[in-house]
Amino acid sequence: MTALAGWGRYPRIDCAIAAPRDEAALAALIARGGAIARGMGRAYGDSALSATNTISMRHFKRFRAFDPATGVLEAEAGVTLAEIIETFLPRGWFPLVTPGTKFVSLGGAIAADVHGKNHHGAGSFGACVEWIELMGADGAVARATRDDDRFRWTLGGMGLTGVILRAAIRLQPVASGWIAQTTLPAPDLAAAIEAFEANMDAPYSVAWIDCATSGAARGRSLVMLGRHAAPEALPRAARRDPFAVPRRRLRRLPIDLPSGALNPLTLRAFNAAYWWAGARRAGAALVDWDRYFYPLDAIEGWNRLYGRRGFVQFQCALPLPAAREGLDALLRTIAARGAGSFLAVLKRFGAQEGRLSFPMEGYTLALDFPCNRESLNLMQTLDRITADHGGRFYLAKDARLDAATLHATDPRWSDFAEMRRRTGLAEAFASAQSRRLAL
Template sequence: MAAETVTEPPPAAAAEPPPGAEPPPGAEVLDDAGVLDGVEVLDDAEPLTGWGRTAPTLARVYRPRTPREAAAAVRAGGARGSIARGLGRAYGDAAQNAGGSVLDMTGLDRVRTVDAVAGLVVCDAGVSLHRLMEVLLPLGWFVPVTPGTRYVTVGGAIGADIHGKNHHVSGSFSRHVASLELLTADGRVRTVVPGTDLFDATAGGMGLTGVILSATLRLLPVETSLMTVDTERATDLDDLMARLTADDHRYRYSVAWIDLLARGAATGRSVLTRGDHAPYAALPRRARRAPLAFRPGRLPAPPALLPEGLLGRTTVGVFNELWYRRAPLRRTGELQRLATFFHPLDGVPHWNRVYGRGGFVQYQFVVGYGREETLRRVVRRIARRGCPSFLAVLKRFGEGDPGWLSFPMPGWTLALDIPAGLTGLGAFLDELDEEVAAAGGRVYLAKDSRLRPDVLHTMYPRLADFQALRAELDPRSVFTSDLSRRLAL
């Protein structure tokens, strides 16, 4: 690969030297002059929700475009504090702050430099994974970890310590962060590196240690923008787990769609999809003309309002049956576009509208290896309950990640979407929480909107360390969210 460094010029505001006292090593102290000079802020409070569109709350939204403006917005946050927000893809209330302020960080969106030899990118926290793919793929590099949507900011990816189909091989997003710049409650911008307590509290810390301003990421080399994919059907949950256990080491990416309405002998029947980045030699002649082209397609958005109950047990049951039957018994070596393999729902703008006005709850948990019977019981309970979920996936996690509140741990993770208006849903999920916690498992905070704080302490053994560091770093709770209040973080 040819040596190349790509640099986007910084805006003029970013080039100004910070005034004030001499900062300590690794920290830049931002002054108090011109607190809101140049910061775009809404005059009135704005209603905000997570991607699940439940529990809206009002907050004053600031839209900084530079680190200086971000610091000014934090200082102006008031008694209810502030929280950073990216593209709004956290499903629950992690990026909401009722009665306080929210920093929309998407204005800090520069890709600063790309080292196309070493495979490093330095970028602002508001840059999306979609934008990174546009910049990096032509140079032969790919983001090291991507979740089910590419419309996630880098800051959000670190704050939630996102994972993807390759966790069993590559771990979570934070494992690929070489360093980050963090605006803390005292107004300093600290350079934070792996192996420190502040890094471990920030990775997966849901924005509660400060505002991530930029990051340096290690990248994955690729030869093409296509994937080579193997697909097969599993007859039930045990068949699926056996296939994953036996062969996952052969694939970089692995995920299974699971039919959670199937019962009896078919409980847990699944479609297993695994793959890797296609080498140049695997491409047909026509595709070799532009092997690194990135052209994700888009479909029309669903209507703003859809009838309630559209995704009931009957309609989802029919969809699940058709989806399972149309999948091949076994197909190998299929070439797919990146967007098709990683982000099929991104092709439908505002797909979260299909759940109707009431929105939906995404429930994701993990239980460790050796706790397969807990997974079986939970799947059977969901099937008996008849939860109409057509977006349900099962994956295997590899080694645990460094973040004190990072979700992944070695084991099995199941994620499912459920219409929020389902009768008795809250009590049912509370029961599942208890079962997961009793097995040493946990739920994913970036997708949570209803977990009880007493269960959280059981699920996250480093929670006390996180709370102690946060109390020292931010004694006045400058950084606060609806999630942190609900869970007493």
């Protein structure tokens, strides 16, 4: 038994974990039932934890084929986006969709149908997936293509439809490793939304939002737009090799911060400082891909920032018509409690694509809270506000939602659970999260 947790380090569960090296060993593990595959452990909560049967996919990490004419890459599920970028960016290719860390596995990205800063234009991760090969409850391996029912249940299905073994994904051609970034300071929430709506043609957009400040400046944000830079836009020195970017020094958070280090005072101070620093640097800048897409990857173990007890993340999506009002209510509640986090993110989503995809046309708000009783109580209030505005929740970030709230706000999961019961998948595949949420 090994104590395992997700990225938020809550909950921590003693799990039987095995790391098979081939399909036969994997099939033998699946036959025990209650199995869940685990990749890089970057889901925040208990998505990739099963007390009785957690299966690490770290030995399944080979590239299988790449077609330079189409950009389609076939790889095993344990391959990470970091490896894909390291290998293919120098040849002019980049993932079509990437979440905020490059240390996710391909299998995890598919299972959570992750999204990135280009969701409003490119869609979620599923948009680049051509097919998935899954090992089912009986140990048989089958390929599911985009039209298959199994494909639709697997994309966003949190690993509960089988173990993802391999997939083919389409990369996008890029002309450089640099992003032309424009930062727009928005003095309040309305201005932030306006900035998003006015820039729907920017390939990438995301905002850091100050959720510690109340009053007239509530919801002030730094909206960051980006597009892949053309080589001509680069300084002369970088033009010779437009895919080479300065290597970042990896910093490490060596210790757990004391749990009280994050308090209303430090939060307000940090958020104010971040806002003023960002507003002063507003305008255009060239940023390399690593700093643009993965600012936090430079600090190894940043999840220790919240102390030994860990942290929980709240991420919801709100439909466009109710987004403004809903966000306002969420921010009001968070600021009134003196809660909030260093890194709160606001983002405009495009339409939902996959059957189980989290994004919907509207806005998403994501923020961390230190894991304690007050936070968990506050999050229940936020759940209610989200539900009242027709919103839904992101399971890759979740560690504490209750089943009733999930099924009431998002009936797709009830269909999913029903399908799992009908097909026998429910016995074969389960995570601590699927049990908590009655999936």
